[in-house]
Amino acid sequence: MAPPPTIAQQLAAKQREISVAEFFERNRQILGFDNPQRSLLTTVKEATDNGLDACEEAGILPEILVEISKEGEDRVHVSVEDNGPGILRKEIPNVFARLLYGSRFHSNRQARGQQGIGISAAVLYANLTTARPAKITSKVEEEEAAHVLDLFIDTQKNQPRVASEDVVLWDRPHGTKIELVLKARYVRGRQSPYEYLRGTAIVNPHARIVLVEPDGTRVTFERATEECPPIAKETLPHPYGLELGELGYHLKGTKRPTCVEFLTKDLQGVSPRAAKEVLVAANLKASTPPGSVQGEAQERLLTALRGVPLVAPSADGLSPIGAMLIKRGLRNVLGEVRPDFFAPPVSRPAKVRGGFPFMVEVGLVYGGALPADQPIQILRFANRVPLLFQQGACAITNAISNMDWRRYGLDQKSGSGLPSGPALLLVHVASTKIPFTSEAKEAIAEDPEIDRELTLALQGAARHLRTHLSRRTRRDLASEKFAIILKILPKLAEKTSHLVGKPIPDLIPVITRIMDVVNVETSVTSAAEGVRVPVEITNYTPRARVLELFVELPAELLAHATLEPAPDGTEAALGRAWWTLPKLAPSGRTHVELRFPPRTDAEANDFDWYVAGIDEAHLLGADPLPGDWEVRLPRTIVEAAEAAAEEARAPGAGEEEVDYDAAESSASAAEDD
Amino acid sequence: MPRSRARAPPKTTDEDEPRVRADALQPTLALAEAIYDQLDAGEIPRMRLPLRTKQNLSFQARDGVWKLGRQLGTRSARKLDGALMLLRTFYLVDFINEMARDKKTSTLRELYYISEAWEEAKFHSEDESNLLIEDLEVLCTRLREDFRLHPEENGASVIGDLTIRERNRKGIVKTINCRDDVGDGGYSLPFNVEKEKIEFVSTKAKFVIAIECGGMVDRLAENGFDEEHEAILLHLKGQPARSTRRFLRRVTEELKLPVVVFTDGDPWSFRIYASVAYGAIKTAHLSSYLATPSAEFLGVTASDIENYNLPSDHLSEQDIRALQAELTDPRFGTPDWRAEIELMLKNGKKAEQQSLAKYGLNYVTEHYLPEKLTEMGIL
């Protein structure tokens, strides 16, 4: 009788290769194919991300066409077409019908794709649910015709199978189109292809994206800029971000003859001096061939690399959106909401976590048709890809919830949690390696470094909001006063004069007492001759004023500006200019004007106006000069400012009186007669 | 139950008699003069007025009523609301002077519509125009009738053995007995109830019972309560109009009849009583002319609800707020009233007058009222 099989033998009998089909079945959730609605979104997303990545690499302005139509009860036909560089015939089967085949895994550069799974997973899902092949059409510029391939994935071997093949003429110079039939369901609204493409359009204002929905509705997200974003450079791996296996892979694959050369030329941030230190610490010779560093020596090398101060990873691999384009993208897509305020977007400088650079960008929009009584809307992005799921588990959401937004003018119960108000926040995290909470790339994981940057960027945007709101309050107050002096006071004078039979008195002294402000009124008007920014300064206070007017605007704008009259000082690099204004008698007025070439992209928010020589309480439409300007003011202005500060300290007249019309008349409402 | 403040009010003097006084317009022009002078001197125009708030009520021991205190508020053109009210004041003054020239009068509601032509100064509601007229009464120490402004005819009705002489619109004097010469609706009070309009001739009645709801007035009339107990029934119609309060004041003063107030048992009814007996906040400047300090509160009281086991409702949040506001209202500052309000808060219940019908239609006239009136020493 044969002895019973040992445990090892029993296990060996069970060992076999796991097919990709099984792998897929077990990981549906993390791959984004766990229900019909989400499967459609994931498919559109993977194909679109790939199209955008390809265009970006080739420096092409992207045109993406997504068409979705119903095919039977629970099946959907999806077609995603891009105008990217196209894919060589020999690569097509592997790209689309082989999992873990991609060009980005080791590239160390910000891209949407990272893993080489995305599009093949969609193909596999289509194969499995409808047994229909993926139809790929792709044309590269140097070839006359396009290749059309019908592809299946051999789920046992993880190998492509070409079901049929053809060559066709295609009316575009280059590009790729993928068509799939899959089990799916189309809905609009939250977490839909529509929402995903809209978000994509906001952070990719250089892309033109068209969506054709099953009912024939054609949605076009027009591009807002004709400029391609700068191509993120491929960077060398930085030792701080290397895992042991990766180090081994690079040691083995390098063509450098010696370890010093490998360290200084194949890795980032290692100076020759640091390399020497590392090798001493790792007990290796400078001349050792990298290929011979194995096993325990590899571990020593990695530990040594982490123990020596190195130059921080460079941010060249990042491709931020930039303040200007965040604003354009938001405005382009949110046009129908007509917000009152687009805060100047905040684009933080690049920082490093582990061996990878990252940066945070924030845009904020306020007012208009945004709902005032609901939680604010949050648009999350990682490397220009909208994140639509797992909002609650995302570091971005946490950073927002942990801030006290009440200080900045939004409602928030007890000072934490999602604030409410008519606001929308756009938050973009860009990195050569985003720490996602899972392979589904739906939420960014908590990380102290990223959290710090998120908070700083959010605070920056929130401060702009607070300034906007306080300016708005002062404007409302001013418009109330203008109503009094322009509409009511003249009539009151007319009525009382008539009743007492005397001539109407001069009202300027009363008007200046009521207003008691210096008003700075600015506007931006665009015409064929150019963009004009006229400024009118009126002294509505009861005494004569000597004032200094300052403006701050983006330096590139100031460079193209004509100032009238000529300013008394400028600081071009900082985008600043200032004027000593002529002495203004009560109700006196003077003008300043900035002129720009036609079609200059300037708006009121680009200009900050400051005035010196009067205190904040008596200033409208401008702010007092911030302390850090360090401008030498004329003596007259300094004296005026001191006098104004004195005046501000003096107790205001009539302040402590009870306002008769505001006093509550308590029970009187119920006592009618 | 709270007893009214005991002192009998002194007889109103002749200067207090309302009629369109010849000098009514002079103070309005003085107001215009003051504002003109301020404008001319370069000052921000403003007026100072006594605050018509419950915090600014002060008890006048001499008259036994609550009048306006000394706290002043400022209406200034520094604020938009103040500026608008100042402008409205002079549109109103102008209109009043115009009416005097043309010998016209206007209802309060008509004035509200007249203001349509005042552009930004137009009133947004009749409340707003009424408040401004009261302001002008206070500032000029005149009555709105002096300004030729009067409310619509919407008077309370009187049923009982009271004979009066009324000079009607055509100047004809009619003698009317408010029980025998009128229909089921009773005698309807005109807005002007002064001597030149209405004179009291005679009465056999022993007291006046002022009632909040029409249904209860009908019940008492149908049951013959006024004849059996020699009472005059007066329908308050909720918060009583000035004419109703003035009428009650004259009845007590000239006919020496006691007045009892019979309302629902809820916080709002307490306020009805307060405005009859102590003076209303809005018209505190006229209290010595409108209030009847000898009027007594009959019920329904919070303890009646318990003692008579009346069908009741829970106090709403609004009711509770109203009761709490009454606790800080100086007019309800007596220990009796405080106890009454606190009891209602404690029990958390309110009841309508007509809930007495629980025990049958005659219960109110055969049991409840005789019992209460005996307790009060009126029967």
Ligand SMILES: Nc1ncnc2c1ncn2[C@@H]1O[C@H](COP(=O)(O)OP(=O)(O)OP(=O)(O)O)[C@@H](O)[C@H]1O
């Ligand atoms: N439309 C396209 N045009 C040109 N090249 C493409 C296109 N789609 C895919 N590719 C190439 O095929 C590779 C595999 O794509 P796939 O989506 O599977 O992986 P990925 O984008 O690298 O990573 P991820 O799994 O994160 O999406 C890409 O790296 C890219 O080189």
Ligand SMILES: [Mg+2]
């Ligand atoms: Mg991809």
